[in-house]
Amino acid sequence: MNAASSSLLTKILVVDDDDLVRSLVSMALEKAGFHVEQAQSGRQALAVFEATAPDLVIMDVMMPGLDGFATCAELRQRPDSALLPILMMTGLNDHESIDQAFNAGATDFITKPISYPLLKHRVRYLLRASAAMSRLHESERQLANAQRIARLGYWRWSRGQEHLHLSAEVCAVLGFDTATPDIPLPVLLNFVHEEDRSHAWQWFTRVCEHGSSQAINYRILDARGVLRHVRQQVETLFGNDHCPLHLYGTLQDITKLCQAEARIRELAFTDSLTQLPNRALFKDRLGEAIKLAKRHERLLALLFLDLDHFKRINDTLSHRIGDLLLQATAERLRESLRASDSVGRESIASLEHDTVQMEYDIARLGGDEFTVLLPEIRRCEDAAIVAERIQMDLSRPVVLETHEVFITPSIGIAVFPHDGNDPETLLKNADMAMYAAKQQGRNLYHFFDISLNETALQRLAMENQLRKAIERHELSLHYQPQLDLLSGRICGVEALVRWQSHLLGSISPADFIPLAEETGLIIPIGEWVLRTACQQARIWRDTGCGLSRMGVNISVLQFMQPGFPELVAQILEETGLDADTLELEITESLLMKDPDGATRTLQSLKMLGVQLAIDDFGTGYSSLSRLKQLPLDRLKIDKAFVQEVNTRPDDAAITTAVIAMAGSMGLRVIAEGVENEAQLRFLKAKHCDEIQGYYLSRPLPVDQITALLHHHQQTTKN
Ligand code: C2E
Ligand code: MG
Ligand code: MG
DSSP states (O other), X not given: OHHHHHHHHOEEEEEOSOHHHHHHHHHHHHHTTXXXXXXXXXXXXXXXXXXXXXXXXXXXXOOSSSOHXXXXXXXXXXXXXXXXXXXXXXXXXXXXXXXXXXXXXXSEEEEESOOHHHHHHHHHHHHHHHHHHHHHHHHHHHHHHHHHHHTEEEEEEETTOSEEEEXXXXXXXXXXXXXXXXXXXXXXXXXXXXXXXXXXXXXXXXXXXXXXXXXXXXXXXXTTSOEXXXXXXXXXXXXXXXXXXXXXXXXXXXXXXHHHHHHHHHHHHXXXXXXXBOHHHHHHHHHHHHHHHHHTTOEEEEEEEEETTHHHHHHHHOHHHHHHHHHHHHHHHHHHHHHHHHHHHHHHHHHHXXXXXXXXXXXXXXXXXXXXXXEEESSHHHHHHHHHHHHHHHHSOEEETTEEEOXXXXXXXXXXXXXXXXXXXXXXXXXXXXXXXXXXXXXXXXXXXXXXXXXXXXXXXXXXXXXXXXXXXXXXXXXXXXXXXXXXXXXXXXXXXXXXXXXTEEEOHHHHHHHHHHHTTHHHHHHHHHHHHHHHHHHHHHTTOOOOOEEEEOOHHHHHSTTHHHHHHHHHHHHTOOGGGEEEEEEXXXXXXXXXXXXXXXXXXXXXXXXXXXXXXXXXXXXXXXXXXXXOOEEEEOHHHHHTTTTOHHXXXXXXXXXXXXXXXXOEEEEOOXXXXXXXXXXXXXXXXXXXXXXXXXXXXXXXXXXXXXXXXXXXXX
């Protein structure tokens, strides 16, 4: 049933000029369940073939016009007919016709007179063989395709043969014409890259002795001289004598894979900005260097560099310039180390009468942190020489686009084995030494010493205590008065936070404010300061102190919090303080970080009615013209300038210029840190509006400042 139904779908073209034979053949096949098309001549056969695409053709060889041979040859030319079964009908013992039929591309023949009962079996057999052939062809085609895509080919060798037989794909991998598929074994080995040859040879020998083995990867220089990476796999078939009888090998071109791997490795281990090794690779190399130093019992130094005030460059001149600076730093470091290679050598040579190549490795760990590894030093001083050289080279101004930038590094040095035995400890300790260098004034280098650990522990302790400072009521505010020079009256106070830790004692804001900023604790602390200062200002107003301004310092992080203006509004509402009594002191750096965002926040604050002052003016990068566009009320000249107005002409000039220009822009100016009469006189002469400083009063706790304000009010009234 199945055979019959599948036969139904099978189309057979019967071609014969003899009507009787054609009809009988057709009938026999139809009876067997085939669908039959007929043609009386070669020409007609070609037309019917085109129209019906039969699965099999049965054809007489002798026909007038186009005979069977010519028709058969024609049919074979048609696309997709390569595997078409063509059965030729010849006369009995007509050997010549049979040969001719095969030459014309016939698949098989039957002789006349035809045995009709057997015909169907013959046809079925042919169809089955043809289907198997098609499947085989298809799978060969797929295999060849897969091999081509995978760049995978095979070769084989048999005992007694001098040559290897190579598949087309192996020939392509070796850069050969496919026309030369056989080569002697030594020729194959000649393709192997010199450096890999002995390894590959040993591997081949092993495979011949033991049968199969793990695949091997090696490089070849192909027939065109192109370097390729290949993967070789071989299986050995042994004869009864236990000697190799056949070798079957595959060869795969894995060049692309190797290139991709190399690229991935490069991406994973180099810093894309500077092309220096990154932290992961550096740690690896440090680990290796430590092992070597251990084995040879020698010293190794690790330099940890951090650029001073790099953040400020990023904030003020943009991240792009920051990136350029990091690239320039990497380049300078490379140059510097190339140069200090000889510096180091000279210094060592002069002492030891020995020339030693000073090796080094540079990496960027991230941000503005770089490391230098000196895997072999004679004395700790060698590391110091290199550090000094780096400092000198990096401190030279660098021009980035139109900006001339000055940057200095702080460097920490840790030496193996004194300061650590493993990469982590050495890195941590060098980092700590760098931190100490920064603390001592920047642009310095500092060797690690164990007491630095204590500093780190202290910072940690301070952070832990600071977290609890608000709830434990350890924070308080001191207030420093500000004097209006024209009227001679106290016009305002600045609130300055104080921390009396029950565990650590009194800590200066210069120490804990930066820590609070780093840890984000400045957010709750700042809010507490703002609320407390506003409450106090409200109390003074209610008790008739006549204070017109309360200055509060706002840190960058606080200012950048979304909803900061809303917080200010809420605190004003809560405390019932008039908005214009509150003055927020912000620093210049904040304006540079996100100028548009900062401007928007300043405008929202101004809408509330609060006053805005720029604190520590003169230490940042902002230009006065830029400030002009902002809704500001006051500039506070930094105390660094004020203190030297009578001793340094530069500072006097800057102070004078700031006062004059601010005046022309409608901004009021207050000078901070006025400590003596001479400074005051200078500022008065330059028409500075207000002053603040020890000369007038130190920052005072609330009861003392309250008394001072009352007293002042009494005296100025009278
Ligand atoms: P600042 O805002 O510039 O405050 C002025 C600093 O100069 C205060 O230091 C003050 O005590 C000091 N000073 C005042 N007059 C003189 C003087 O005549 N000579 C000298 N040499 N110094 C004088 P303080 O209180 O140690 O505060 C240091 C910095 O800590 C402040 O500088 C401010 O930036 C920050 N800070 C203080 N309180 C707060 C706060 O509540 N929030 C925030 N975010 N920062 C604060
Ligand atoms: Mg201030
Ligand atoms: Mg200040």
